[in-house]
Amino acid sequence: MRKSVLAVGLVSILGACGGGGGGGGSVGPIVPPEPPVEPNGHSSTVGLSRDADGNISAVTFRGVEENLLSLNDDDQLLNNGEVIAEDVAFLAELEHSNFGMWTRDTGKRPSVTVAAFGDITPSDGLPLEDARYEGQSTGIVQNNVLGVTDTTVSTMTVEVTNGFRDIAIESSDTRFTDINNTGQDNLPRNYDFKGQGKISGTGFTTQVVNAPGELNISGRVMGNFYGPNAEEVGGVFKLTGSEKSTYLGSFGAAR
Numbered sequence: 015m016r017k018s019v020l021a022v023g024l025v026s027i028l029g030a031c032g033g034g035g036g037g038g039g040s041v042g043p044i045v046p047p048e049p050p051v052e053p054n055g056h057s058s059t060v061g062l063s064r065d066a067d068g069n070i071s072a073v074t075f076r077g078v079e080e081n082l083l084s085l086n087d088d089d090q091l092l093n094n095g096e097v098i099a100e101d102v103a104f105l106a107e108l109e110h111s112n113f114g115m116w117t118r119d120t121g122k123r124p125s126v127t128v129a130a131f132g133d134i135t136p137s138d139g140l141p142l143e144d145a146r147y148e149g150q151s152t153g154i155v156q157n158n159v160l161g162v163t164d165t166t167v168s169t170m171t172v173e174v175t176n177g178f179r180d181i182a183i184e185s186s187d188t189r190f191t192d193i194n195n196t197g198q199d200n201l202p203r204n205y206d207f208k209g210q211g212k213i214s215g216t217g218f219t220t221q222v223v224n225a226p227g228e229l230n231i232s233g234r235v236m237g238n239f240y241g242p243n244a245e246e247v248g249g250v251f252k253l254t255g256s257e258k259s260t261y262l263g264s265f266g267a268a269r
Contacts (some may be wrong), residue, residue, distance in 0.1 A: 130249050
């Protein structure tokens with residue numbers, strides 16, 4: 015169930031200890047180490063800067079990482095139990111996974127984080143038949159030549175074939191909203207993309223390129239299948255290229 019839809023710019027949103035031994039040479043109980051925690055999704059954070067008027071004037075895009083992600087009761091985004099983003103700009107909660115965009119207002123240097131995570135499909139849970147997934151993405155794009163930074167929402171389609179070994183991903187109908195909340199959909203470029211790749215285990219990394227047009231951008235999508243039998247798919251993407259463009263986002267889709 016979608017919790018919050020990004021319809022305006024983000025500026026309106028950004029506003030155990032061991033004890034020593036005692037006498038007699040006794041030894042305390044041996045405590046086994048905590049089991050290793052496994053990543054359950056991907057995230058990436060964008061650093062922002064404000065100018066004297068309070069508008070977003072600079073954007074610093076970082077890499078995509080595997081993380082152990084979760085939500086608390088306030089829908090804050092946690093990585094291994096630590097809050098990394100606080101306010102929901104967009105959150106979609108599917109049955110087995112979540113994806114979206116969160117913000118954190120730290121004054122002069124706020125940030126935006128995109129993430130996708132959930133209950134990763136076990137290795138013996140992948141079906142053998144072809145599957146088609148339909149869903150949505152949310153993201154943030156900067157075009158330095160045009161001097162535009164926008165948030166985005168797109169339609170996402172994922173198709174899996176060849177005994178659940180091949181994957182094709184397509185983003186379409188990308189819509190833009192000015193991050194500085196002017197009410198304009200003002201980025202006159204096509205940032206739709208598509209690509210094909212291979213599934214490895216219950217995850218994938220797929221190279222993608224944008225649709226033909228004024229731009230030439232490319233990058234990759236990293237994600238996982240979620241649910242006992244891969245009922246859902248989600249991930250994070252990052253593309254860079256011409257007009258000094260960077261496009262970062264997250265997505266989720268269901269069969």
